[in-house]
Amino acid sequence: MKRAMWPLYAAGFTTAFGAHGIAANLGGFGSDAVTSLLVLGGLLALYDGAEVLLKPVFGTLADRVGARPVLLGGLVAFAVASALYAAMPGPGWLWAARLGQGAAASAFSPSASALVARLNPAAKHGRAFGSYGFCKSIGYTLGPLLGGVLVWAGGLQLLFAVMAVLGVAVAAWAATAVPHVPPLPRRRQTVVDLARRLKSRAFLAPTAALAGATAALSVGVGFLPVSGAAAGLGTVATGAAVSVLAACAAVVQPATGRALDAGRLTTRTGLTAGLLITAAGLACATIPGLTGVLAGAALIGIGTGLITPVGFAALAASTPQERLGQTMGSAELGRELGDAGGPLLVAAIATLTALTYGFAAIAMLLAVLALATRPRAGADQPVTSR
Numbered sequence: 001m002k003r004a005m006w007p008l009y010a011a012g013f014t015t016a017f018g019a020h021g022i023a024a025n026l027g028g029f030g031s032d033a034v035t036s037l038l039v040l041g042g043l044l045a046l047y048d049g050a051e052v053l054l055k056p057v058f059g060t061l062a063d064r065v066g067a068r069p070v071l072l073g074g075l076v077a078f079a080v081a082s083a084l085y086a087a088m089p090g091p092g093w094l095w096a097a098r099l100g101q102g103a104a105a106s107a108f109s110p111s112a113s114a115l116v117a118r119l120n121p122a123a124k125h126g127r128a129f130g131s132y133g134f135c136k137s138i139g140y141t142l143g144p145l146l147g148g149v150l151v152w153a154g155g156l157q158l159l160f161a162v163m164a165v166l167g168v169a170v171a172a173w174a175a176t177a178v179p180h181v182p183p184l185p186r187r188r189q190t191v192v193d194l195a196r197r198l199k200s201r202a203f204l205a206p207t208a209a210l211a212g213a214t215a216a217l218s219v220g221v222g223f224l225p226v227s228g229a230a231a232g233l234g235t236v237a238t239g240a241a242v243s244v245l246a247a248c249a250a251v252v253q254p255a256t257g258r259a260l261d262a263g264r265l266t267t268r269t270g271l272t273a274g275l276l277i278t279a280a281g282l283a284c285a286t287i288p289g290l291t292g293v294l295a296g297a298a299l300i301g302i303g304t305g306l307i308t309p310v311g312f313a314a315l316a317a318s319t320p321q322e323r324l325g326q327t328m329g330s331a332e333l334g335r336e337l338g339d340a341g342g343p344l345l346v347a348a349i350a351t352l353t354a355l356t357y358g359f360a361a362i363a364m365l366l367a368v369l370a371l372a373t374r375p376r377a378g379a380d381q382p383v384t385s386r
Contacts, residue, residue: 004119005128007174009135011075011112014170015105016139018078018163019047021147022098022156043098050102051109052336059110059329066183067111067118067325072171074107079167086161097160104167110329117316117324118181123261125316130257130309137250137305140221141243183322202318203327205373206311207334209271212369213307214335215342216278219362220245220285220300222343227285227355228293237290241297248301249308257309270310275370278303282363286356296359 062070081100085093113132120128150159224241259265281299284292312331319327345365346358 004178005116005131007170007177008071008112008116008119009132010170010173011071011108012132012136013139014075014078014163014166015109016136017143017146017166018082018101018105020140020143021150021163022047022101022159043095046095046098047102047105048336048340050099051106052333052340054103054106055110055332055336056326056329058107059114059325059327059332061107062111062114062325062329063323064183066181067114068174068178068181070325071108071111071115071178072175074104074109074111075167075171075174077107078104079164079171080104082160082164082167084160086157086164089155089157094156101163110325110332113312113328113332114324115178115181117312117328118321119179122317125313126257126260126265126309127254128257129312129316130254130260133253133257133305133308133312134250137246137253141246141250200318203315203330206267206271206314207331208369209275209307209373210311210331211334211338211341212275212366213278213304213311213338215338215345216282216300216362216366217245217249217304218339219282219342219346219359220297223346223350223355223358224285224293224297227359228290230355231289231293233290233293237293241293244294245297245301248298249305252302252305253309256306257313260310260313265310267310267314270306271314271373272370274303274306274310275366275373276303277306279363279366279370282359282366285359286363 058070058074078101081097081104084100085097113129116128116132117125147159150162154161221242224245228237228241256265256270260267260270278300281296281301281303283296284299285296286292287295312328315327315331316324342362346355346362349358349361
């Protein structure tokens, strides 16, 4: 079974690397296609926009035809979209390739999450999702760095070419290592049934926590360097702070998953503590200078690292297996909304006042969310069985 997990973890790395590797380098190295900030914003929004619209659709499709075919099809489509710009560089092809990458990631990302849940017993979901989250965090961390090196060496074409090779390699690996997991029989589900399930506390609490964690992560990555620069810190110091955030998130997730499986951590405790620690990190970010930046980065990383495996394990435990793809796709939609909404909220408040008030506002929002997402009495149990 471990053999089947690694290509799924690689798929998680691929979507994270694809999102951040190109996004971090478009502004500085895509001058032939990025002619204004508006164009840059549009190119950045294409990937996430496609995911927001299509992840629930492909998650439902994975339940209907099986997660493995959707996973493989998405990875192949990601490779084709990447190869498109590598072979035919130009502004129009860059837009098409970026849109194709986002649509493809919408297929293989929720399918990989669903397969992680299907291929592991409930008692091991924490560890499995911790490892999956660790690999995604590595993709987020290495994407800007490796992407920058590749673009420096051969331009955006080389970066897209490497992503095409990565997509093909992971697809081939998954085809040989991931077993066929047939779709389970499903009872007829009406729109009312779907709405009832998606508005239940068992879905909303972990999804809201995951959205809050993603919002905080995006705010930290995007605005901590701005805060550091305003305090007179150089690019090396601010870059190191972002690396601290990503490293803490990556290291904490596997340990959190193991604690969850062993019963040392409950869903309630994990989500609440994660949100409060993340809120504390955002509050620390209001402190001027290197101390505030580093403390904020570390606490945001630790908090989001707690939330991610606990949230996904809770979703898997509360969802009928025949609906896992739909649930994971809908939860990923919540994360994408947090990814976009967090930075927008901070930017809007910072524009009207100052950046410190933006950090404080989202810190208070997460603290309130920590109380709102607490499960009812009796729900605070380790996730050990379905």
